[in-house]
Amino acid sequence: MGFGCECGYAWKGTLPEIRLNEGEYLTLIEREQWLEEASEAIASFAQASASGLRDQWFDVTKYFNSQYPRDLPDSEVIHVLLFATRMDKGVHVYRCPQCRRVYIQEQQDTNWWMKNQYVERNGTP
Numbered sequence: 001m002g003f004g005c006e007c008g009y010a011w012k013g014t015l016p017e018i019r020l021n022e023g024e025y026l027t028l029i030e031r032e033q034w035l036e037e038a039s040e041a042i043a044s045f046a047q048a049s050a051s052g053l054r055d056q057w058f059d060v061t062k063y064f065n066s067q068y069p070r071d072l073p074d075s076e077v078i079h080v081l082l083f084a085t086r087m088d089k090g091v092h093v094y095r096c097p098q099c100r101r102v103y104i105q106e107q108q109d110t111n112w113w114m115k116n117q118y119v120e121r122n123g124t125p
């Protein structure tokens, strides 16, 4: 990450730190799009497998290139499909481990972050 929080905490960018404090923000529309695309991709894989066309499916799907091994267990193929259909959606979110301020990426592939901190939510949203 390479940035420091307002509270003085310096991000180290280590894997445990990232795994504990990084997440994703998806809008409801992005989540619906992801579920729809993932379901379609998984269904096409399942149909091809059931029809004995599993190998041919790898040739035509956009989610695996020719370098990818094809002897993967079905669960790994589905894992890749779930991941691949989600990659282009949402933005990263980090929560400072020290003060718990939340940083939201401005948009995908940028290094601009909006900072938020806890506020009490009163009244109507």
Ligand SMILES: [Zn+2]
Pocket: 005, 006, 007, 008, 009, 096, 097, 098, 099, 100, 101
């Ligand atoms: Zn902080």
